[in-house]
Amino acid sequence: MGYVGIPSAALFADVPEYKRVYGFQRESPTSGYKIAMLNRGENPLKGEEPGLEELIKKVVASGKFSCTSDFSVISDLDAVTLTIQTPFLDPKDLIPDFSALSDGIRTAGMHIREGALVVLESTVTPGTTAGMAKDLLEKASGMTAGEDFFLAHAPERVMVGRLIQNIREHDRIVGGIDRASTVRAAELYRPLLTRGRIIPMSSTAAEVTKTAENSFRDLQIAAANELALYCEAMGINVYDVREGIASLKEEGVTRAILWPGAGVGGHCLTKDTYHLERGVKELGINLLDYPEGKESLFTLARSINDFMPRHMATLTKNGLKRAGKTVAGSQIAILGWAYISNSDDARNTPSETYRDMMIKAGAVVKVHDPFVGHFPGVEIIHDLDTALSGADAIALFTGHSMYRNIDPEKVRMLSGVSTPVIIDGRNMADPDIFITNGWIYQGIGRGDKNSHPLKV
Ligand code: SAJ
Secondary structure, three states, X not given: OOOOHHHHHHXXXXXXXXXXXXXXXXXXXXXXXXXHHHXXXXXXXXXXXXXXXXXXXXXXXXXXXXXXXXXXXXXXXXXXXXXXXOOEEEOOOOEEOOHHHHHHHHHHHHHOOOOOEEEEOOOOOOOOHHHHHHHHHHHHHOOOEOOOEEEEEOOOOOOOOOHHHHHHHOOEEEEEOOHHHHHHHHHHHHHHOOOOOEEEEEHHHHHHHHHHHHHHHHHHHHHHXXXXXXXXXXXXXXXXXXXXXXXXXXXXXXXXXXXXXXXXXXXXXXXXXXXXXXXXXXXXXXXXOXXXXXXXXXXXXXXXXXXXXXXXXXXXXXXXXXXXXXXXXXEEEEEOOOOOOOOOOOOOOHHHHHHHHHHHOOOEEEEEOOOOOOEOOEOEEOOHHHHHOOOOEEEEOOXXXXXXXXXXXXHHHHHOOOOOEEEEOOOOOXXXXXXXXXXXXXXXXXXXXXXXXXXX
């Protein structure tokens, strides 16, 4: 019952053909509260999720959906889907942490009945469905996959803020361990789709599709970030360049250039590359023909995107230096703890890397976020004025809409600092307005502004 499981369960329960849907949640100290909330028809996910609140109310009121921690109910079910987190223990050695997923698979295996379908929606290393998952299910059930029960991979492709829409409208990749499993899984998901279509393939191809689409996105972002770093060094505005590149639109010539920024967070782009890398290492290393000694393009992209919060630290140091200050002893306000705009999701947030660096360098750091309720070890301030008062520098890390209208004059008064510094990691602030109001401006990709003359 997380960001993927909750909207999926509600949508399955809203399908007329499906008689009954259960959401399974362990009675854990951190998440057990969701069971009662969901059974009251309430949405445990914070942040804006259009349509989800109403849908949960509807399917609970109709009695088609309920949440339970009693996993034995699985023995009455025709299909079980698993949307459990698959983080990495150590990206360097490509070791994923499949402990939670394995527990879920084993539990499902202990209860599934003959003829049932099991679907992994979690993003996994290519080869996992037909390998580890099949073995765990067969051992736990005593049955044979493909003969006594069906098994497939149908990766989630959702983004927070658009969960319901994404599940309904995105094409659905469906990959069975065999043809019968692919057909059964296609049958399960087809009624969910309003615009999307089913794209059938093998389970391993489905796993590669998912891990590769996120690795490609991460690569595109890394290319935009590298270009931004180049533009800073060359004293030009990356957003002019981006507009220029994006303007070439012609049949077959798409120039999908994404946005540079303060970093890449979340539960997906930060790890799926490593699933892909582990997959080729396990399934194809002896057959792979690749330039000798050259690093994977995808892991290089990871290191460029992981560098961006550190670059924000350098811009902060430069900005404070221009104000005659050092990071040590300065007060810094981080605006945005969530990894993505207008959401409460702070998994692998780039803001954390930056905060740790600033504290280590001797700064006093305050963190503001309108959506993130709390975060282990970090005090999240919800009142913007409180976060900004006394700030020598403000670092814009997340594109929350409310930060677009920051009034430089008002904030300068609040900070009580004669020459405050703004470090824009999401192209939210108009440099000229801030500079005119006596601020020192530093922005990612803004080589045209980062050495602006100081207003005397
Ligand atoms: N980001 C940039 N520049 C951009 C786009 C994003 O710096 O141009 C940053 C964001 O600020 C964020 C991170 O990258 O920190 C990830 O942003 P995202 O927009 O990729 O959001 P995710 O990670 O929630 O969603 C991705 C999506 N994958 C693709 O579009 C290929 C989504 O479709 C997937 O469902 C999701 O991963 C997932 O769950 O795998």
